[in-house]
Amino acid sequence: MGCDGGTIPKRHELVKGPKKVEKVDKSAELAAKWKHCALSQEKLRRPIVSCDLGRLYNKGAIIEYLLDKAAERPNVEAVTHIRGIKDIKELNLTDNPEWEGERRNTKGDRYEDINCGMFICPVVGLEMNGKHRFCYLQTCGCVFSDRAMKEVKTEICHKCGDPFHDEDIVVLNGTKEEVGKLRERMKEKQAKAKSKKSKKSKVAETVPAPSESKGLYDTQSPQVDVAGSSTLQNGDESSQSAVAGPSGSSSSSKGSKSSSSSATKRSIQENTDNSEVFKSLFTTHSSAKRTKDQTSNWVTHTPYHF
Known part of the structure; x- marks a missing residue:
């Protein structure tokens, strides 16, 4: 089998x-x-963001992930620690x-430098291509070289x-040891945020609601005793009102209303603190009680009547 035509197979072939x-x-890599x-x-394009572990992402990809976490993606393990937009920082x-970049067409007729970076350090001028350590600040998002x-x-x-x-300094694309330290720092940060939220919730529970506070400090609310008389807590004013049961008549309630209204009307005219001008505004004033001879007959004319 095989070796036709005088071919001699070698050992590495067999x-x-x-x-x-x-x-x-x-x-x-x-x-x-x-x-x-x-x-x-995909290729990094502005706006570019980074997480607490120092990984680089396109902001659009992170937003799509947060909006639909159930969708299938190839590298979901890299973003499991990102739970909201607050967990990322846009880089400056x-x-x-x-x-x-894409300003020229790569035809293969010239040497293309793979190590050339898209961004540089604004202080030293080193290229951000992976050969030099870079970091960013969580406060403002500016990126600098470690040097x-x-x-x-x-x-x-x-x-x-x-x-x-x-x-606030986070290393970009660090080693496994650096990523481990950043992960521990991230967990401490999340624990502090949870403790702050729990303290705020406890304070909110201790503060009474508006309705409860009104009931505690409202001294003007009336209290009804067993006998059916309503009294004020401050003790300045008190009035009695008949409480009609299920078998009570409507005439008793009407009589109580009329007596209370007449009492208030008399009190306005009898009060010495009120002026005559103020008293004349009400129908209980003497000027309102005129005879038919004292009142004049009013005749209204339309503009078309002559």
């Missing part, structure tokens, strides 16, 4: 040895991390003037001037 372990090209979204694997990046942060030590951002602390 004996299959162990497969060689495929090694990942480091330059290609770095280019994938620093030039592509960690969720959609500095463009690289040497980056041509710039070490050489120019300050508590104010080099680009926008906002103050920051060492806890």
Whole structure:
């Protein structure tokens, strides 16, 4: 079988040895991390955001994930820790003037530098291509190289001037150890946020509702005793009202209403504090009680009547 035409097979063609372990090209891996979204694997385009673990995403891809988490995506494990828009920060990046990007068509007739980064450090000028460590500030979102942060030590951002602390520095695309530290910091941050929410809820529960507060501090609300008499808590005014039961007559209620209304009308005219002008506004005043001879007959004419 085989060996027709005088062919002589060699040993490596007949004996299959162990497969060689495929090694990942480091330059290609770095280019994938620093030039592509960690969720959609598309090219990074502004606006670019980052999470507490230092991964780079397209903002549109993160919004789509938050709106529909049930959809199937290839790299959902990279965004399981993102629960809302507050867990990401939009980055303030500095463009690289040497980056041509999509401005020219790659025909394969010239050398293309894969290590050329889209963005640079505004202080030192290093390219953000994975060869140098970069970090961003959670307060303002500005991105700098680690060399710039070490050489120019300050508590104010080099680009926008906002103050920051060492806890606000997040390393972009760090190592496994750095990602582990960032994850622990993220968990501590979430625990503090939960404790603050629980304290606010407890304070809200201790504060009485408006209806309850009115019932506690309202001294003008009447109280009805067993005998059916209503009294005020301050003790200044008191009035008695007959409480009609299910078998009570309507005449008793009408008599009580008329007596109370007449009492209020007499009280307005008998009150010495009220002026005569104020008393004349009511029908109980003497000026309103005129005879027919004293009143004049009013005749109205339309504009068409002559």
